[in-house]
Amino acid sequence: MMDELVKLAIVGTAQQSNQQLQSGTTLDTLLEQCTEASLERKLLLLSSFQAIYQGAGYTARPELVAMPEAAPEQTRTCSGNIAALLRSMLDGKNGAWLEQALLMLQERHLRLPFDLLPKVLDYGKKHPEARALIDTLLGERGRWLSRYNPAWQWVQEYAQEQEAATQPVSEKTWQDGSNTERQELLSRQREADPDKARIWLAETWSQEKADTRARLLKTFKINQSQADIPFLEQVLNGDRSESVRFVAAQLLAALPASQVAQSITDYANRVVEYQPGTSFKKSYFTIHSQPISIGNDNLASILEKLALDLRTVLALIPPQHWVERFAASPGELIKATEDHDLQIEIITGWAQAALTYQATEWIASLLDWYASTLKFLPDQPEQALLASLPQEQQEQYILRFVAQSEYMNRCIPLVALLPAPWSESFSEQCLQYLKAYSADIYEQKLDGSTWNGLLRQACIALHPSCFDAALEPWPLPAKQVWNATYWKNQLDAFQEMIALRKQFHEEIDR
């Protein structure tokens, strides 16, 4: 009936004045009492009666299915104060330290409080890199909750991935699976048992299509070893597909004992010449001026196609080869590249080789070279070399730059590599430097954003033993300049974060 009334009201009674107003309910008797009312007034009153009638007769939705209850928790949760601190970080206040805070919970086998679960699950959706950590903190309730929100599907997906990774690799799937499944399985088998993976592939090799062979062969990058050489050389010399032969050649080039790697080394020997105590000759290292000439035509053609440049050639050869060949230390060889037009190419190639073959003496010498150069070197492996060292050595390397204003810009990205928290002594020295800088902030030559960059890193990585020193009043110059408020705000933000971390550390072990 309400629909009829609404239709009439939308169109207007002027259009349909002969309408009879009746609801077919007891409401009509009420309306009958309004004998003197106009049609419009009757329509309004009946609509009101009808709405009240419907409100009074509201019936609940029946047969709603209950949600199953979440299982009881096995681990204890953190304190209310810790929960409040985590909530403020999840809301964006000092959020940079959130993952470290979650890590502290994990280390103490604590789970997240129930009320924080939605925010943390949202965080996991936006930050895939934090999912492994969050997964350990969810508890039964978190897993239960995630099942009902499609945005939190990642929890189930992550669990499935983890389960699949822990399942034994099945040979049946290798025989019957889809191409993607087989490739995934072969990768896992290469990680678990590279020899068995090679045998699997060798057994089915002749039945595979060319593009499948190429794709599967690429999994041999995982756990490559000399044991792969016979199979790869057989593929290189006998496979019908050029693309498959190309993949085999790429893999063999990275195995020093292979014929391909030997050929590359021979080739490199011809283009690199050095007399101890001198610099490298300008005419050497000009790789494209010397065509590749190797007895084996098939190999030569493949190597041509690899389009090896100087950097790649040097990266493929174990750096110790040059030490032995020229009877010179890594430091001497690096020094001999001074003034060479291709110095950066050579250093980068050696750096990549030093990382591949974990040549510690070379890593140290290369970092010495990087530390001594002020050149801006984009895309250089300095950071990768540094990351390969233990934290203590990384910190020692970075301390060479701290407090040297001309080096500070380079220092910031390196500091970002350091695991948090920093060591006690590194923290102390950084804090000392930052305080000294702030005392004279307007006279410093250094761009203030660099100081600010280090301050931002320090607030999340400073060692807990330095919290009290960091929270003491900082020496700021009395002189007032236009950006004084900006510096003060930066310092306030730093101290606010340190205060939060201090509180968190004190609370979590209480």
Next chain:
Amino acid sequence: MAPDAQVQTAGKKLGNLKHWQNLGYNTEALWGQCQGSDLYAVSATLATLSIQCSCPSHKRPCKHGLGLLLIAASTPASIVESSVPEWVQERLTKAQEATQRKEARIASKVERVGKQPTAAQQKTARKRQSQISSGIETLNLWLEDLVRTGLGSLETQPATFWEKQAARMVDAQAPGIASRIRRLSVIPNASPDWPAKLLAQLGHIALLTHAYTRLDQLDPKLQEDVRLMVGLNLKEEDVIIRGEHVEDDWLVLGQITDETLRGIARRTWLLGKMTQRAALIDQFTPTNIAFSKMIPTGVCWHGELVFWPGVASQRSMILVQEDNSTFIKEALPGTAHIEDFCDNVANILACQPWRDRFLCILCNVTLIYESAGDNWYIRDEHGNGLPLRAGNYWEPLALSGGQALDFAGEWNGETLIPLGFLLDGIYHIAERGQ
């Protein structure tokens, strides 16, 4: 408590001890001096949590006041009991004097009860009565005109269309009807069934004018309701004299704040533990100004409320609040079955058909999410459910884990707006946005 998000953020920043000096408290107040662009003297009365500050901000409570309360909540040990400084004593004395003046006003009103109104008062009342009657006559013509020409034409009408008619009703001394007309302006195009909603609301106004013109035929209590809805408001002292006084342990279940065109309206729902009487405290403040009285929620205290005269009246004010607040911990006094609640709504509507908000207390119910349609429900043990207002209820669901809880909410005839829920002996206030 914060009048806006900006003050809230600034207040949080001032919740740090480094900004404060001379912090102290006694049984009546809490105080301190905050260093901003000047040194501001800030104090808070403990009984009402009303804040006074010497800063020039027009927003109340200001950021300094919020900062002081945050310090009291987060680091109570930093505020020591001490003797009251002179400036705090002055403020307390002023507040006391204001209370005394109000009490004297009520006492003088009480004395006048039963006395005949003066000739001048009678003349004023007659004049107002005549203005209202003539205003209602014009309004009825306007309402009938809307239905004659059709509601379809209202889809494109600007807000001024409604405001103009509302202003006429204000001129006619019927601000209650004016406020109902203003509320109509947001209905067109707000939902797919807006014509039905608009028609029902227009119908309710027509029913109200119908009732007002036949006031003497109504039950005396309903007459009070009708007069109030038209806009013949009672002063607080009149409510105290004529209203129903109920003493109980009052559970302060939650608040709903609505921003309107003219300011901020806040409804606080209370429930008498013994009488099971629902009470609604309406507050209004212009934008950026704090409510004159803060009513902390999630607590229970013993006290006396006065209800406005009317049928099954729920509008009330606090007359006496004893200083014995405790957190709500025990099961809420309510029904376990949604059917019972719906019956209760029907009974109230039968006596007071304009009632559009009801306190809903449901015990041992569960929170249910239906992903198809993204709908949330409160479900009772029989499997019946009432829909919740669209919102984000993941946090309550995480807390409940599918277990039964006691629920408090406001029913508006279509959806429930949660006020809070009791789970494992802890009463959780529904957050804004829930």
